[in-house]
Amino acid sequence: MVFIHDTEMSLRAAAALVNTLPTVGVDAEDRLSTQADFDAYLDEFSYTGTFHRDDDELAAVRANRPRLRELWRVGRDEAVPLVNAMLRDGRALPQLVRHDEFDWHIHATEPDAPLSVRMLVESAMAFVDVIRADQWDRVRVCAADDCDAVYVDFSKNGSKRYCDTGNCGNRMNVIAYRRRKAEETA
Numbered sequence: 001m002v003f004i005h006d007t008e009m010s011l012r013a014a015a016a017l018v019n020t021l022p023t024v025g026v027d028a029e030d031r032l033s034t035q036a037d038f039d040a041y042l043d044e045f046s047y048t049g050t051f052h053r054d055d056d057e058l059a060a061v062r063a064n065r066p067r068l069r070e071l072w073r074v075g076r077d078e079a080v081p082l083v084n085a086m087l088r089d090g091r092a093l094p095q096l097v098r099h100d101e102f103d104w105h106i107h108a109t110e111p112d113a114p115l116s117v118r119m120l121v122e123s124a125m126a127f128v129d130v131i132r133a134d135q136w137d138r139v140r141v142c143a144a145d146d147c148d149a150v151y152v153d154f155s156k157n158g159s160k161r162y163c164d165t166g167n168c169g170n171r172m173n174v175i176a177y178r179r180r181k182a183e184e185t186a
Helices: 005-018 035-044 055-071 076-089 116-133 170-186
Strands: 093-099 102-107 140-141 151-153
Touching: 005 035, 005 055, 005 116, 005 151, 035 055, 035 076, 055 076, 055 151, 076 116
Parallel strands: none
Antiparallel strands: 093 102, 140 151
């Protein structure tokens, strides 16, 4: 495993949140525009603490997306001030906690902090681990010609090139196959 469990889960949640933006991925649809979209996201990525699941909370979470997206647009050194700003804005105070089925791990906000703040700080803490481990090359944008979805490569050898949001790997392989076949017959 490249990262510890809570770091990996936070990175996956951050990428999934960014990939709800309307400008990301194969389609240009905002995939976090309704309460049902928000509920589905929260069902997939569990967060602890207080939830309101109302329009204000949804709007605040949606507002995190551009800040997180910026992390995929910059290099490792340029990410540091962005991550530090997220931690500062969230008044992060890292503490070890143990709850539910999870052993000791870090929470950096109070459980009653707004969900959007907890999400941003957890994402920032995960990116701290990526930066400290010098694994920034795993923070990637899909290599498909028509996709700009983001992901973090968790593969052992760091060779993943495509996101999981639009079946991009299969699509690009089919395009390459058809191109080769067309060249053979030409």
